[in-house]
Amino acid sequence: xxxxxxxxxxxxxxxxxxxxxxxxxxxxxxxxxxxxxxxxxxxxxxxxxxxxxxxxxxxxxxxxxxxxxxxxxxxxxxxxxxxxxxxxxxxxxxxxxxxxxxxxxxxxxxxxxxxxxxxxxxxxxxxxxxxxxxxxxxxxxxxxxxxxxxxxxxxxxxxxxx
Numbered sequence: 578x579x580x581x582x583x584x585x586x587x588x589x590x591x592x593x594x595x596x597x598x599x600x601x602x603x604x605x606x607x608x609x610x611x612x613x614x615x616x617x618x619x620x621x622x623x624x625x626x627x628x629x630x631x632x633x634x635x636x637x638x639x640x641x642x643x644x645x646x647x648x649x650x651x652x653x654x655x656x657x658x659x660x661x662x663x664x665x666x667x668x669x670x671x672x673x674x675x676x677x678x679x680x681x682x683x684x685x686x687x688x689x690x691x692x693x694x695x696x697x698x699x700x701x702x703x704x705x706x707x708x709x710x711x712x713x714x715x716x717x718x719x720x721x722x723x724x725x726x727x728x729x730x731x732x733x734x735x736x737x738x739x
Contacts, residue, residue: 604708607650611711612642615718635722638729642718650706652714654721656684658729661694669735670697677728684725697732699725 605611612631616623623633623642631642637659645651662670667688674686674697684699701721709717 602710602712604710604713607644607652607705607709607714609642609644611709611714612644612652612718615711615715616642618715619719635726636729638726640722640725645702646704646706648706651702651704652709652717653700653702654684654718654725656699656725656729658697658699658732660732661696663693664690664695667695670695670732673732673735677731681728684721684728686728697729699728701725 609629609631613623616631616633621633623631626632626641633640633642635656639657639659641653641655643653643655645653670688674688677686684701686697686699688695689698701717701724703717705714
């Protein structure tokens with residue numbers, strides 16, 4: 578198995594030692610507009626919430642695409658599972674959330690008390706302060722959504738909600 582491209586492969590692909598990236602390969606600053614363009618290219622339905630963040634619903638689960646940090650260079654895809662639990666029925670959910678976080682790198686899972694119910698959240702955060710290419714942004718959004726929905730599907734077998 579070859580892990581590195583040879584110089585001949587690089588020359589054949591037109592990338593031989595120029596050190597110059599095509600415009601579509603250059604990292605550019607992260608913006609809400611760029612995230613929206615990625616969602617548009619995926620034909621996703623989304624809107625803008627009251628805080629000005631991009632928001633969508635996937636399989637009944639709420640998802641926000643947040644730009645965080647001083648320079649708004651951290652992309653966080655935050656999701657809330659549609660199911661609700663009471664504090665009396667949450668024990669199994671605590672174990673499942675801890676297991677998920679121990680066994681996987683992301684998304685990070687956590688519980689949040691909202692009034693009388695407990696909700697499961699998932700977050701993936703990526704520091705893009707130095708910019709991101711469109712291909713990288715497409716991959717980050719896609720993987721974040723896929724991993725989060727897989728996590729929620731894993732939790733579906735838990736005790737019925739409140």
